[in-house]
Amino acid sequence: xxxxxxxxxxxxxxxxxxxxxxxxxxxxxxxxxxxxxxxxxxxxxxxxxxxxxxxxxxxxxxxxxxxxxxxxxxxxxxxxxxxxxxxxxxxxxxxxxxxxxxxxxxxxxxxxxxxxxxxxxxxxxxxxxxxxxxxxxxxxxxxxxxxxxxxxxxxxxxxxxxxxxxxxxxxxxxxxxxxxxxxxxxxxxxxxxxxxxxxxxxxxxxxxxxxxxxxxxxxxxxxxxxxxxxxxxxxxxxxxxxxxxxxxxxxxxxxxx
Numbered sequence: 001x002x003x004x005x006x007x008x009x010x011x012x013x014x015x016x017x018x019x020x021x022x023x024x025x026x027x028x029x030x031x032x033x034x035x036x037x038x039x040x041x042x043x044x045x046x047x048x049x050x051x052x053x054x055x056x057x058x059x060x061x062x063x064x065x066x067x068x069x070x071x072x073x074x075x076x077x078x079x080x081x082x083x084x085x086x087x088x089x090x091x092x093x094x095x096x097x098x099x100x101x102x103x104x105x106x107x108x109x110x111x112x113x114x115x116x117x118x119x120x121x122x123x124x125x126x127x128x129x130x131x132x133x134x135x136x137x138x139x140x141x142x143x144x145x146x147x148x149x150x151x152x153x154x155x156x157x158x159x160x161x162x163x164x165x166x167x168x169x170x171x172x173x174x175x176x177x178x179x180x181x182x183x184x185x186x187x188x189x190x191x192x193x194x195x196x197x198x199x200x201x202x203x204x205x206x207x208x209x210x211x212x213x214x215x216x217x218x219x220x221x222x223x224x225x226x227x228x229x230x231x232x233x234x235x236x237x238x239x240x241x242x243x244x245x246x247x248x249x250x251x252x253x254x255x256x257x
């Protein structure tokens with residue numbers, strides 16, 4: 001059973017400093033006219049926002065899927081979606097903003113699935129879950145900057161990039177790699193180091209997320225994320241320094257430095 005595929009299908013159903021005021025990257029209109037459009041300033045997020053306890057301000061909803069993100073992020077995605085149509089791709093959001101409770105639910109479902117399959121060794125089970133799901137409170141999806149993006153004709157298939165990956169899936173991924181950065185999006189997890197596997201569907205809106213990542217890394221006290229309702233929270237508490245280090249080192253340096 002391909003658990004990674006099952007998990008990716010599962011998430012399809014889920015639904016403190018001031019940010020820089022200047023434009024961080026240049027985005028083009030979808031007609032390839034090279035007309036530069038301004039990027040709205042990144043909203044100010046507090047520690048509660050970054051940890052997922054409070055929703056970021058003024059998020060807007062994607063009418064097709066109901067997923068939410070910060071206004072500048074969603075507007076960039078919509079421009080990118082229009083650009084994709086010109087090349088024959090119909091982009092769709094699989095996931096966007098997730099609260100702490102949302103992330104806790106995804107974490108617990110994944111942990112329970114491994115347990116039901118006989119993964120009784122706690123260390124191995126938690127490491128397996130972390131390869132697919134961020135610890136509640138540590139997920140970048142709390143920030144309203146992260147989008148899981150697929151394409152309607154291959155939805156659920158962009159799970160791995162392997163030699164046996166279908167040709168159309170690889171073609172779409174290659175197209176995303178080439179074009180997503182023009183609209184401010186960066187692939188966060190490449191699976192090269194740290195705890196998180198390659199996630200070819202997860203794209204971060206760089207003009208905002210770089211600011212929030214710096215704020216996140218300055219957080220000193222993470223005690224509030226250790227909710228007793230989080231599966232294996234005892235293990236997370238005992239090994240948190242290593243877990244946090246592994247989460248941070250998983251990030252594609254281009255998306256974070």
